Amino acid sequence: MKLKHSLFSRRQFLNGLIGGWVGAFLASLVYPVVKFIFPPYKEPDEAILPLADFQDMPPNSVKNFAWGSKVGLVKKNDDGTYFAFVGVCTHLDCNVTYRNEQRKFFCACHDGWYDENGINIGGPPPKPLRRLTLVIAGEELIIKKESPDGTS
Amino acid sequence: MNIGIKSWLDERFGLSGITDFMTKKTVPLHKHTIWYYTGSAILLFFAIQVVTGFMLVLYYKPTLEMANESVARIMNEIPLGWIIRSVHSWSASFMIAFVFVHLLSIWIAKSYRRPRELTWMSGVLLLLISLFFGFTGYLLPWDDLSFSATKVGTDIPRAIPVVGVWVTKLLRGGEDVTGDTLTRFFGIHVCMLPVFLFILLAIHIYLVQKQGMSLPLEAEVKQEKVKEIPFWPNFVFRETVVWLLLVGILFSIAIFFPPSLEKAADVMAPAPEGIKPEWYFLFLFQTLKIFPAHVLFVSGETLAVLLMFFAAVLFFFLPFFDNKPTLTKGKIITSLAFVFILYALVMSVWSLL
Amino acid sequence: MTLARPSFLILGFLFLFLLAWIGAPYCPAQQDVEQAVTSDLPEKQEPEKIIGAPQDIKQKTGIWVFVVWMWVSILVLVYFLRWKIKEVDRLYQLRYFSAKKN
Numbered sequence: 001m002k003l004k005h006s007l008f009s010r011r012q013f014l015n016g017l018i019g020g021w022v023g024a025f026l027a028s029l030v031y032p033v034v035k036f037i038f039p040p041y042k043e044p045d046e047a048i049l050p051l052a053d054f055q056d057m058p059p060n061s062v063k064n065f066a067w068g069s070k071v072g073l074v075k076k077n078d079d080g081t082y083f084a085f086v087g088v089c090t091h092l093d094c095n096v097t098y099r100n101e102q103r104k105f106f107c108a109c110h111d112g113w114y115d116e117n118g119i120n121i122g123g124p125p126p127k128p129l130r131r132l133t134l135v136i137a138g139e140e141l142i143i144k145k146e147s148p149d150g151t152s
Numbered sequence: 153m154n155i156g157i158k159s160w161l162d163e164r165f166g167l168s169g170i171t172d173f174m175t176k177k178t179v180p181l182h183k184h185t186i187w188y189y190t191g192s193a194i195l196l197f198f199a200i201q202v203v204t205g206f207m208l209v210l211y212y213k214p215t216l217e218m219a220n221e222s223v224a225r226i227m228n229e230i231p232l233g234w235i236i237r238s239v240h241s242w243s244a245s246f247m248i249a250f251v252f253v254h255l256l257s258i259w260i261a262k263s264y265r266r267p268r269e270l271t272w273m274s275g276v277l278l279l280l281i282s283l284f285f286g287f288t289g290y291l292l293p294w295d296d297l298s299f300s301a302t303k304v305g306t307d308i309p310r311a312i313p314v315v316g317v318w319v320t321k322l323l324r325g326g327e328d329v330t331g332d333t334l335t336r337f338f339g340i341h342v343c344m345l346p347v348f349l350f351i352l353l354a355i356h357i358y359l360v361q362k363q364g365m366s367l368p369l370e371a372e373v374k375q376e377k378v379k380e381i382p383f384w385p386n387f388v389f390r391e392t393v394v395w396l397l398l399v400g401i402l403f404s405i406a407i408f409f410p411p412s413l414e415k416a417a418d419v420m421a422p423a424p425e426g427i428k429p430e431w432y433f434l435f436l437f438q439t440l441k442i443f444p445a446h447v448l449f450v451s452g453e454t455l456a457v458l459l460m461f462f463a464a465v466l467f468f469f470l471p472f473f474d475n476k477p478t479l480t481k482g483k484i485i486t487s488l489a490f491v492f493i494l495y496a497l498v499m500s501v502w503s504l505l
Numbered sequence: 506m507t508l509a510r511p512s513f514l515i516l517g518f519l520f521l522f523l524l525a526w527i528g529a530p531y532c533p534a535q536q537d538v539e540q541a542v543t544s545d546l547p548e549k550q551e552p553e554k555i556i557g558a559p560q561d562i563k564q565k566t567g568i569w570v571f572v573v574w575m576w577v578s579i580l581v582l583v584y585f586l587r588w589k590i591k592e593v594d595r596l597y598q599l600r601y602f603s604a605k606k607n
Binding site: 011014017018021022024025028032 | 575585
């Protein structure tokens with residue numbers, strides 16, 4: 001259907017076109033700026049540690065290692081097996097500590113508690129501590145992100 | 153809807169005074185109008201410096217141990233960091249180039265005539281601040297070349313009698329160029345100079361608006377009626393065209409000719425060969441070099457530095473010397489501008505040979 | 506106006522072409538950084554010089570796309586702005602003359 005009068009004048013059309021194009025051009029400049037300001041953080045795929053550092057740990061104790069820029073925790077259980085966690089509280093990112101007498105992980109920031117397997121049991125933490133898979137290969141401890149089906 | 157926002161703001165800020173002024177302000181049209189664009193071009197490049205500077209400062213670490221490494225990280229690791237650094241580096245050169253063009257056009261057109269003396273003087277201070285921006289920024293990557301160039305540059309004030317030693321110590325944060333110098337230059341570059349520049353720029357721009365655009369000397373003398381166009385929107389649209397082209401040229405050059413980064417400066421190493429300051433200091437650098445080691449009983453360097461200082465002071469008060477612009481004195485001062493251009497060009501090229 | 510347009514575009518693309526011709530040798534220059542990574546055997550070798558350059562083909566294409574887009578935008582905007590300038594100049598003149606008559 002043909003309109004009797006156009007929806008906007010030629011001046012408005014031209015102004016709109018210019019404004020729109022300037023906007024698009026500026027928007028294209030925003031992309032590199034944003035990419036620069038938010039650099040990609042890559043979590044490491046694995047951490048390889050010398051077994052010697054962790055062999056002589058007493059049972060029911062915890063030692064830390066670097067997991068990217070976060071703290072990772074290796075826990076030696078009573079039966080001699082090892083667990084690995086990302087030692088960061090799931091509430092608001094504080095680093096947790098292990099209380100061996102109580103057999104619990106404790107977050108000092110807001111009194112968060114996790115049991116010896118990292119399950120959240122008290123305080124504000126909404127989720128358990130993130131588990132990492134730990135494998136002993138010869139003289140090395142290989143720590144990786146947990147596989148999706150939950151096997152460690 | 154727009155009108156609603158405008159009146160809301162106007163009720164509180166009283167912006168209508170500014171907007172009225174902007175519509176009434178006119179710009180004269182004559183064969184020298186093209187030079188009117190240089191001022192806003194400087195502002196454009198400075199705005200780009202601020203934006204890219206804000207971004208670089210997120211990752212740059214101003215300590216002796218980390219400076220070079222952090223710039224390397226910006227170039228290699230941070231996405232598109234090398235472009236941001238390149239734009240910052242090139243825009244600095246563009247800005248200073250336009251500052252010189254702007255200054256020379258004012259000098260030759262004698263736009264500093266009464267009542268615009270203060271505009272000129274604030275402009276000279278802005279020139280010095282811009283050069284100091286360039287000087288302090290040059291050291292920040294902390295590679296061998298910039299380290300040595302800073303050693304030389306901060307040694308020059310020492311030649312001034314009595315106060316020279318103190319100026320050098322002030323710049324260096326001690327006797328030598330050290331990590332303290334780097335941190336000091338960073339603070340000056342990022343904190344102090346921007347504040348000083350904003351204050352002087354506000355004064356400079358206010359004066360330009362208050363006094364209106366100057367006319368060429370011939371027009372004023374002959375009392376001719378010069379055609380004028382309104383600043384808004386006619387002149388602003390023209391400025392926008394100029395800005396778009398300048399941005400295009402700057403980005404293209406920055407993307408295809410990015411600066412490199414040498415390895416971190418070794419404080420113990422001998423000065424690298426081919427040491428030279430940035431291009432805008434070359435003519436001063438060469439002037440220093442041609443002075444003999446001793447002239448009568450003063451060191452050549454002292455004489456050179458004193459002469460430069462003296463010239464700068466004369467330059468600062470130029471509008472007061474050029475108070476009779478139409479007479480011979482006025483013509484001599486105009487020709488001095490061309491002498492300076494020639495001198496600077498010859499000296500700069502000579503220093504590169 | 507129609508006269509201005511094709512010459513503008515031609516000049517613009519000529520400039521781009523020249524830039525590409527001159528700039529091409531500088532683009533993929535990553536040898537030094539790559540060298541430092543691959544020769545990382547007994548001791549850490551610091552690269553003598555780091556040259557800013559796009560890291561991979563995806564970035565390289567992205568940059569070219571951006572440069573072309575930027576220049577196309579600039580030329581289009583300048584073209585439209587010249588129209589706008591003519592318009593506002595004409596308006597200003599009309600008002601000026603009409604004010605004089607009254």
